Amino acid sequence: xxxxxxTAAVLTVMEAEEGPERLLAAVRAGRTSWIPVLVGKxxxxxxxxxxxxxxxxxxxxxDQWSRENLAVRGxxxxxxxxxHTGPAGAxxxxxxxxxxxxxWARSRELAKVVEAQPVEWQIEVATRLAERPSPRWxxxxxxxxxxxxxxxxxxxxxxxxxxxxAWLVQDFQEGRRGTALVERLRADPYTPVLVPRLFELxxxxxxxxxxxxxxxxxxxxxxxxxxxxxxxxxxxxxLDGCLARLLRGGxxxxxxxxxxxxSALDPTPExxxxxxxxxxxxxxxxxxxxxxxxxxxxxxxxxxxxEPEALVEASAVVLFRTEKKLVRAQLGWLEKAARRSPERxxxxxxxxxxxxxxxxxxxxxxxxxxVARQLRAAGEAVLPELRQAAELLSPVxxxxxxxxxxxxxxxxxxxxxxxxxxxxxxxxxxxxxxxxAAELAEELSALLAQERPEVxxxxxxxxxxxxxxxxxxxxxxAALEPVRRAxxxxxxxxxxxxxxxxxxxxxxxxxxxxxxxRLWDALRGKKRxxxxxxxxxxxxxxxxxxxxxAAWQVTATRPPYLLATPTDASGALDPAALVARLAxxxxxxxxxxxxxxxxxxxxxxxxxxxxAVLRAAGAxxxxxxxELAQWLRGGGLPAQPSERVLFEPARASGRxxxxxxxxxxxxxxxxxxxxxxxxxxxxxxxxxxxELLAATEPSVARSKxxxxxxxxxxxxxxxxLPWHREELAARWLDHFAEAADRDQRGxxxxxxxxxEAGGPAGLAVHLALAYCLGSATAEDRTGAVDALxxxxxxxxxxxxxxxRELGELAVLGTVKTNRLAASLALAxxxxxxxxxxxxxxxxxxxxxxxxxxxxxxxxxLLTVAADTARRTPDREPIAQVTxxxxxTGSSRTVKAARTLRDVLGDS
Numbered sequence: 001x002x003x004x005x006x007t008a009a010v011l012t013v014m015e016a017e018e019g020p021e022r023l024l025a026a027v028r029a030g031r032t033s034w035i036p037v038l039v040g041k042x043x044x045x046x047x048x049x050x051x052x053x054x055x056x057x058x059x060x061x062x063d064q065w066s067r068e069n070l071a072v073r074g075x076x077x078x079x080x081x082x083x084h085t086g087p088a089g090a091x092x093x094x095x096x097x098x099x100x101x102x103x104w105a106r107s108r109e110l111a112k113v114v115e116a117q118p119v120e121w122q123i124e125v126a127t128r129l130a131e132r133p134s135p136r137w138x139x140x141x142x143x144x145x146x147x148x149x150x151x152x153x154x155x156x157x158x159x160x161x162x163x164x165x166a167w168l169v170q171d172f173q174e175g176r177r178g179t180a181l182v183e184r185l186r187a188d189p190y191t192p193v194l195v196p197r198l199f200e201l202x203x204x205x206x207x208x209x210x211x212x213x214x215x216x217x218x219x220x221x222x223x224x225x226x227x228x229x230x231x232x233x234x235x236x237x238x239l240d241g242c243l244a245r246l247l248r249g250g251x252x253x254x255x256x257x258x259x260x261x262x263s264a265l266d267p268t269p270e271x272x273x274x275x276x277x278x279x280x281x282x283x284x285x286x287x288x289x290x291x292x293x294x295x296x297x298x299x300x301x302x303x304x305x306x307e308p309e310a311l312v313e314a315s316a317v318v319l320f321r322t323e324k325k326l327v328r329a330q331l332g333w334l335e336k337a338a339r340r341s342p343e344r345x346x347x348x349x350x351x352x353x354x355x356x357x358x359x360x361x362x363x364x365x366x367x368x369x370x371v372a373r374q375l376r377a378a379g380e381a382v383l384p385e386l387r388q389a390a391e392l393l394s395p396v397x398x399x400x401x402x403x404x405x406x407x408x409x410x411x412x413x414x415x416x417x418x419x420x421x422x423x424x425x426x427x428x429x430x431x432x433x434x435x436x437a438a439e440l441a442e443e444l445s446a447l448l449a450q451e452r453p454e455v456x457x458x459x460x461x462x463x464x465x466x467x468x469x470x471x472x473x474x475x476x477x478a479a480l481e482p483v484r485r486a487x488x489x490x491x492x493x494x495x496x497x498x499x500x501x502x503x504x505x506x507x508x509x510x511x512x513x514x515x516x517x518r519l520w521d522a523l524r525g526k527k528r529x530x531x532x533x534x535x536x537x538x539x540x541x542x543x544x545x546x547x548x549x550a551a552w553q554v555t556a557t558r559p560p561y562l563l564a565t566p567t568d569a570s571g572a573l574d575p576a577a578l579v580a581r582l583a584x585x586x587x588x589x590x591x592x593x594x595x596x597x598x599x600x601x602x603x604x605x606x607x608x609x610x611x612a613v614l615r616a617a618g619a620x621x622x623x624x625x626x627e628l629a630q631w632l633r634g635g636g637l638p639a640q641p642s643e644r645v646l647f648e649p650a651r652a653s654g655r656x657x658x659x660x661x662x663x664x665x666x667x668x669x670x671x672x673x674x675x676x677x678x679x680x681x682x683x684x685x686x687x688x689x690x691e692l693l694a695a696t697e698p699s700v701a702r703s704k705x706x707x708x709x710x711x712x713x714x715x716x717x718x719x720x721l722p723w724h725r726e727e728l729a730a731r732w733l734d735h736f737a738e739a740a741d742r743d744q745r746g747x748x749x750x751x752x753x754x755x756e757a758g759g760p761a762g763l764a765v766h767l768a769l770a771y772c773l774g775s776a777t778a779e780d781r782t783g784a785v786d787a788l789x790x791x792x793x794x795x796x797x798x799x800x801x802x803x804r805e806l807g808e809l810a811v812l813g814t815v816k817t818n819r820l821a822a823s824l825a826l827a828x829x830x831x832x833x834x835x836x837x838x839x840x841x842x843x844x845x846x847x848x849x850x851x852x853x854x855x856x857x858x859x860x861l862l863t864v865a866a867d868t869a870r871r872t873p874d875r876e877p878i879a880q881v882t883x884x885x886x887x888t889g890s891s892r893t894v895k896a897a898r899t900l901r902d903v904l905g906d907s
Contacts, residue, residue: 020050030071039082091128130158205253345377420831434464437479497540564599571719748780774815803842818857848880
């Protein structure tokens with residue numbers, strides 16, 4: 001509002017008659033400071049009359065967020081609060097989302113209006129406001145208002161999440177430096193009521209961990225403990241609340257802060273003993289909590305404050321955990337308990353035997369040692385159960401277990417064990433096209449609600465938009481109206497990579513919200529693309545090209561359908577369907593879009609097509625039809641040969657740094673290089689699709705052309721080249737490698753899709769699998785195991801190639817053998833023993849011949865090899881294993897090598 005307009009508005013207020021009209025004029029002028037006085041002059045009837053005008057003004061202002069209107073909104077909030085004679089309506093008015101963007105709720109004028117109301121009205125409004133949801137971070141604008149009402153009227157302190165969060169953040173961590181937190185809490189009347197409520201909140205770690213005074217001892221944990229020690233807070237209630245909060249679970253930072261509070265309270269052994277059941281339950285929680293509970297329970301057991309059965313119960317939980325530190329501590333607790341009380345030797349031995357089934361052979365050996373030391377005191381009564389439990393031991397421990405328990409363990413090698421592999425995946429058909437505008441609106445809503453939309457959903461929606469626009473554009477827009485209101489197109493300015501949800505761009509074009517000339521200019525390169533940024537991947541650019549072309553087509557050429565819509569969910573397009581679609585285009589006199597045709601050519605398969613399809617393609621007369629006929633007759637995209645390359649870091653090889661590479665890089669990798677498509681093929685494809693298949697160069701530096709700064713692969717990437725997984729694997733190999741040598745999370749989730757895709761599975765696919773079998777994260781290793789089993793089931797796995805590359809990567813240090821052992825053990829557990837052995841039979845010679853001493857974790861790998869070789873009929877001795885087994889000593893690695901040597905029959 002300009003100076004002249006403001007002056008005019010003020011004059012309007014001055015000239016208005018007393019009553020509702022003058023109040024409304026003041027609100028429109030944004031004179032918030034006048035509102036309390038003007039409201040105070042109105043009786044109940046006048047307030048109700050003014051309220052109707054205020055509601056109309058609020059509707060007018062709802063979509064107006066200019067700077068000039070901000071003052072009007074503040075005045076509107078205060079006036080509406082004062083004119084509501086009912087507290088329910090006032091609270092609803094004040095908590096409206098259109099008043100939440102500024103500090104209007106903290107204004108003096110609003111406080112004056114509320115304070116002028118009856119006490120009962122104030123209390124109910126404050127109570128209702130406190131019960132409203134608040135932002136997760138606790139910044140709740142109505143806290144000062146509610147706080148003043150509570151302290152002025154003496155009503156009960158609200159205990160809602162909104163009020164507690166606001167108290168935690170605003171009353172104790174804003175502008176109160178210099179005073180110890182414990183003193184501020186001691187002086188605050190809310191403390192006894194609200195501190196116990198802290199244990200019921202989530203996402204409060206940031207607030208509980210902040211320290212504004214710089215004193216390491218001035219924390220929420222120490223302050224709460226100090227108040228509990230003086231009796232100002234209920235100590236027993238705090239202990240129960242803290243343990244209950246830890247048992248409920250939550251994010252790791254929260255659990256850490258509440259564990260610190262528990263530690264600061266420093267419960268006595270007697271207090272802990274009274275809560276032993278809670279401690280036992282914590283043993284099944286996060287590692288840090290389980291470790292704390294285990295340590296406390298062990299101390300209580302040593303002091304005789306808990307029943308002996310608690311040790312057995314705790315062992316049944318802990319000995320099945322994967323954390324070796326916890327398992328070792330539990331076995332140590334069992335042994336100490338048996339030494340203190342020999343009568344507990346039997347239960348301790350049987351409890352330790354629970355670890356015989358642990359996936360780690362080293363843990364099994366430790367458990368076997370514990371049992372062995374307790375056998376004399378335990379007596380023969382425990383032997384039958386121990387013999388049964390020993391069947392779970394790794395073969396490396398069978399001989400010793402048989403000696404200890406007086407009976408053979410493991411039996412003969414089960415070489416006739418049936419190989420179990422998953423069924424060969426069959427892609428699901430995409431189904432019939434979307435039949436109506438209403439159905440399309442439903443599928444579009446489903447797509448936009450998914451974080452990672454499925455390929456089939458996106459492709460059906462995009463094709464449906466083209467078809468329904470061709471049939472009835474107005475009817476389509478009517479059906480899409482609710483979706484467009486909920487998910488408006490942002491008008492451009494796209495950040496990051498193009499994703500399937502950007503199909504909204506096509507919707508905006510159909511609705512006329514994006515001028516066609518701007519779309520055309522973007523396609524011709526005259527302006528910056530609305531769907532691409534400097535961080536787009538080549539896959540995002542290809543997807544953007546399809547969407548931009550489709551957005552132009554729905555306003556210009558209005559095609560009846562798209563050519564590139566796949567016929568199954570993998571992204572594959574049946575040759576006969578593509579020929580029929582192009583024939584339909586010719587009949588309608590339509591010319592296909594370049595991006596649409598390029599995407600279709602890269603998706604069509606399997607090739608070579610049968611003779612009937614080739615004849616039908618040969619009958620096409622349009623340039624696009626003749627192009628398709630030549631593509632099909634030539635077998636489509638030729639496979640690119642993968643050349644194996646050992647990538648050495650610059651500082652080791654003496655070469656100059658590559659773009660994006662740092663001098664301190666020391667990553668060594670096996671990579672592949674591919675030459676890219678030739679000129680004859682390239683000229684048939686749009687530029688964005690040529691980039692998908694450009695020549696590769698191995699590097700540890702992320703190429704901006706191929707990947708964005710935060711590589712987020714999605715299923716649609718692989719669906720662009722459903723018959724060319726070797727080419728995809730070669731271009732993604734750096735990222736698969738990072739799962740192993742840089743501990744990156746996520747690449748492994750794409751491997752199963754690569755395994756299910758078509759085309760040769762050569763060096764690049766097997767290297768990608770090798771890297772992810774050595775991933776740092778269990779999720780990526782699981783994805784790699786799934787891909788391994790799918791390739792084996794389809795007959796596409798080359799165990800020798802995979803094994804040799806794994807051996808080389810392990811020698812380089814890129815793949816850690818303990819991670820590889822965990823992956824292959826997981827695959828063996830599914831029943832794929834012969835597949836796993838065939839891989840290991842190629843890994844071990846390379847690994848053992850090139851590394852001396854053997855790398856850490858080789859013992860685990862040898863253990864998996866012995867277990868899978870026992871179940872495989874075709875097995876031959878391995879000279880390197882025999883040589884390792886012949887060494888002196890009794891290390892785990894040597895003992896595992898001897899077991900494998902005996903299984904292979906080379907003794």
